[in-house]
Amino acid sequence: MNTENAKGPVRQLRLVVEAEDYEAALYFYRDVLGLAEQEAYEGEGDARVTILDAGRATLELSNPAQVKLIDRVEADGQPSARLRVAFEVEDTAAVTAELVEAGAELLATPRETPWRSLNSRLAAPAGLQVTLFQELGPAEDGGVNAGPTGP
Numbered sequence: 001m002n003t004e005n006a007k008g009p010v011r012q013l014r015l016v017v018e019a020e021d022y023e024a025a026l027y028f029y030r031d032v033l034g035l036a037e038q039e040a041y042e043g044e045g046d047a048r049v050t051i052l053d054a055g056r057a058t059l060e061l062s063n064p065a066q067v068k069l070i071d072r073v074e075a076d077g078q079p080s081a082r083l084r085v086a087f088e089v090e091d092t093a094a095v096t097a098e099l100v101e102a103g104a105e106l107l108a109t110p111r112e113t114p115w116r117s118l119n120s121r122l123a124a125p126a127g128l129q130v131t132l133f134q135e136l137g138p139a140e141d142g143g144v145n146a147g148p149t150g151p
Contacts, residue, residue, distance in 0.1 A: 012055035015085065019126035024103070026050055028125045032102040033087065033095070054087065074119045074131065075108035081129035084121075092118040092134040099124065100134075112136065 019025035029035050035052035042048050062070070071080050089095045092110045099122055100106050107129070108121040118134040 009060075013059060014051070015057075017126045022048060025125040028099070028102050028104070032098055057149060058087070073113050074111070075121045077106060078121075080121070084129045084131055085124075086131040086133055089132050089134055092120050092132045095132055096120040096122065104130070112128065 007023075030037055030050070030052055035054050037050055038053045039051040040049065067080060071077055074080075089097075096106070096110055103125065105123040106120070107123055108119075110118050110120040110132075113119055116136045116138060118136055121134045122130045122132070124130045
């Protein structure tokens with residue numbers, strides 16, 4: 001993420017996740033999903049942390065009605081976790097298949113949304129619920145009824 005051009009006092013959004021099976025989570029997110037290793041540190045008592053670059057970070061705030069709409073469109077009404085991580089990818093179907101092969105549980109198959117993205121939903125390592133989304137083009141109504149990506 002280019003923090004030099006960031007406006008305002010916040011320069012980066014970092015999601016910190018405790019991974020009980022650290023090696024499995026690192027393999028899944030770094031080696032399968034392809035998040036580049038930015039930094040890694042080891043400390044006493046076998047303390048380990050790896051910071052993975054996930055590109056541009058945003059914070060998407062949704063009210064309960066929007067969450068229900070997204071859940072209906074993206075996951076056949078299956079409720080999402082209160083916190084869900086969304087990754088924009090080039091090919092939702094291919095990446096979904098790779099992540100399932102690597103151990104993620106498929107919660108919702110890839111499907112086109114009204115806001116013109118192809119979304120899937122998975123239960124992934126470290127207890128994260130993950131949405132993959134691929135932008136397909138501008139929505140007919142500019143996405144005003146559902147949000148820019150709907151993850």
